[in-house]
Amino acid sequence: MPIRIDERLTAIATLIKGGTVADVGGDHGKLGYYLVSTDRAEKVIATDISAPSLQKAQELAFDNGVSHLMETRLGDGLSPIKSNEADVVVIAGLGGDVMAEILSSARLDGKEFDHFVLSPNTHPEKVRRELALSNHTIVTDNLTECAGKYYTIISTQLNKDYKETLDDEQIVYGKFFTTDEVFKKRTLEEIATMRNILETHRSTQLEEKIARLEGILEKVKI
Numbered sequence: 001m002p003i004r005i006d007e008r009l010t011a012i013a014t015l016i017k018g019g020t021v022a023d024v025g026g027d028h029g030k031l032g033y034y035l036v037s038t039d040r041a042e043k044v045i046a047t048d049i050s051a052p053s054l055q056k057a058q059e060l061a062f063d064n065g066v067s068h069l070m071e072t073r074l075g076d077g078l079s080p081i082k083s084n085e086a087d088v089v090v091i092a093g094l095g096g097d098v099m100a101e102i103l104s105s106a107r108l109d110g111k112e113f114d115h116f117v118l119s120p121n122t123h124p125e126k127v128r129r130e131l132a133l134s135n136h137t138i139v140t141d142n143l144t145e146c147a148g149k150y151y152t153i154i155s156t157q158l159n160k161d162y163k164e165t166l167d168d169e170q171i172v173y174g175k176f177f178t179t180d181e182v183f184k185k186r187t188l189e190e191i192a193t194m195r196n197i198l199e200t201h202r203s204t205q206l207e208e209k210i211a212r213l214e215g216i217l218e219k220v221k222i
Contacts, residue, residue, distance in 0.1 A: 033070065137162050
């Protein structure tokens with residue numbers, strides 16, 4: 001049975017090209033089911049700290065005849081996944097602070113995975129700082145719009161001979177913010193919102209933020 005996923009999950013799915021996928025915090029299993037039902041993944045291992053959520057993922061897989069392609073494991077972060085057991089690790093819908101902790105724990109445990117696809121709800125800069133400590137190259141790093149909100153989506157490639165180097169602006173705004181049309185759109189909207197506030201409430205802090213963002217926009221090349 002076909003399943004509909006939102007723009008954010010669709011953008012994540014397009015970055016997955018096969019193999020075994022670990023869906024960390026997989027919740028009800030919709031992304032995992034979509035991946036195996038569209039042949040974007042040969043197998044999905046969905047993990048979550050919530051047993052009821054995993055039960056719903058199991059039921060979704062069973063009801064659609066893909067239980068042999070979707071495995072569920074109860075546990076925190078990447079703890080239920082062995083090193084190199086998955087080709088791609090997807091983590092989406094968590095705060096960037098939690099996501100960075102999951103990645104850091106796996107790195108310190110010596111776990112390696114070929115690819116990460118990451119979409120933090122907040123603090124993407126913390127995720128990028130952690131990636132800079134790993135042997136992963138950031139391949140894509142941009143914003144996508146979904147239901148009126150903006151989400152960061154980052155994909156990486158394991159490269160043991162390379163150390164990612166990002167400047168302060170790339171850490172905060174994204175490795176490729178200078179060519180990201182959605183980043184430009186969101187930033188213009190933020191500036192417009194702040195200018196509307198300034199019409200009735202003077203704020204030095206807002207004025208400084210506007211000036212900073214306008215300086216960032218001058219570096220955007222689109």
